[in-house]
Amino acid sequence: MTAERPAHAPADHPRIPREKVGVLIANLGTPDDTSYWPMRRYLNEFLSDKRVIDYPAWKWQPILQGIVLSTRPFKSGAAYRTIWNEEANESPLMTITKQQVSKLGARMHERYGDAVMVDYCMRYGNPSTPSVVRRMVAAGCTRILFCPLYPQYAGATTATANDQFFRALMQEKRQPASRTLPPYFDDPAYIEALAASVERAYAAADREPDILVCSYHGLPFRYLTEGDPYHCQCQKTTRLLKERLGWSDDRITTTFQSKFGPEEWLKPYTVEEVARLAENGRKRIAVIAPAFSADCIETLEEINEEIRESFEHAGGESFTYVPCLNDDEAHIAALTGRIEANLAGWLD
Known part of the structure; x- marks a missing residue:
């Protein structure tokens, strides 16, 4: 009973x-x-x-x-x-x-x-x-x-x-x-799961990407000045991922997407940064979204369509999207x- x-x-x-x-x-x-x-x-x-x-x-x-x-x-x-x-x-x-x-x-x-x-x-x-x-x-x-x-x-x-x-x-x-x-932005098991997903994506790519873009959902910049810890936690996630992968600073970067409204948001903006990377010779990039626990409109549509288009329009040649961790066992x-x-x- x-x-x-x-x-x-x-x-x-x-x-x-x-x-x-x-x-x-x-x-x-x-x-x-x-x-x-x-x-x-x-x-x-x-x-x-x-x-x-x-x-x-x-x-x-x-x-x-x-x-x-x-x-x-x-x-x-x-x-x-x-x-x-x-x-x-x-x-x-x-x-x-x-x-x-x-x-x-x-x-x-x-x-x-x-x-x-x-x-x-x-x-x-x-x-x-x-x-x-x-x-x-x-x-x-x-x-x-x-x-x-x-x-x-x-x-x-x-x-x-x-x-x-x-x-x-x-x-x-x-x-x-x-x-x-x-x-849990700095939890070792979470960082390990992220790193493993990157390694799988890189192993499956025809040619290794020049740089990994860690694209986080954006917030108005003033939220940071008002005490929201989000920006700092995103930066730490990227740093820990870089250290786990054993990479140098020039192989990974942090950006922010989904800007809404007229005020300044956290920068650099992903849609602009991927274009700048392409224009500066980074023709092969990978993009991962560590702030999202599941693929959604911001990843499947915004990253894999709008942000990809911005990169390719600027001369980018190879765009690899690393899926969210979703229900991956790790x-x-x-x-x-x-x-x-x-x-x-x-x-x-």
Whole structure:
């Protein structure tokens, strides 16, 4: 039985699920479909998040609800259609997240049996964080480890995911004890998994790339000056990857992609830097996205299409995209290690 009446309780006492620990994997999110209204709902939730765009609402919301959401859903929908998993009718991010959770769940079950429940949620879109927290509490989770799959911490990624998790807890009558997974940008197992993926890509290339571009999602530059550690953590990930590969400084570089809006963002911008590399004689490059735990619109469409086009238009000859770690066994092992370390004290 999964639920039972407490000892010494009266006969009319409701049955209570056996206690277990929840591991809740969280990623950014995905639209439910590529058509206009699902895209608009998704973009509205995403771009209304004050962690993502922190302009005053009186200034930003008229722009968002006007020109942005009137036009951007069409453009974004078209981009999603180029990568959409038609067989499963879902985005690659959703497909890969399910695969990751399946493998993580198997590892947790192998070690802890039925004492651990592994599930996933999205910060934007479905399944929503509150709905999955509710499901876990109803299943008997009296402790939940919340795991945003962002190796490097940023207010616009890790913090907003945590915010939503805490808001979900506020809705629970019996609130579970909770922990959040810290960033793992310098975890040796994560760095090893990245390095192994680079080595595989280089071994499969016809000719070795001249340079590896580590392209991270961008943020407004002022976030750095306001105390966000993201930029520094990205730089350290690149440095540790370089040291693990045994490379010199000129074989690897750090850039930032996905600039949005008029203000200055973290530089150099990937789309401009790959063109500069081509113009300066680096005709063969590889690009990896260490800030993304799963391939998504920013990697499969932006890097592998827009950024590739910028490089080739500037005279580049060979462009190698190194896929995200996704459900690679080394990645799953690294995540398992981080999760188990953060379950210490809750489980033997």
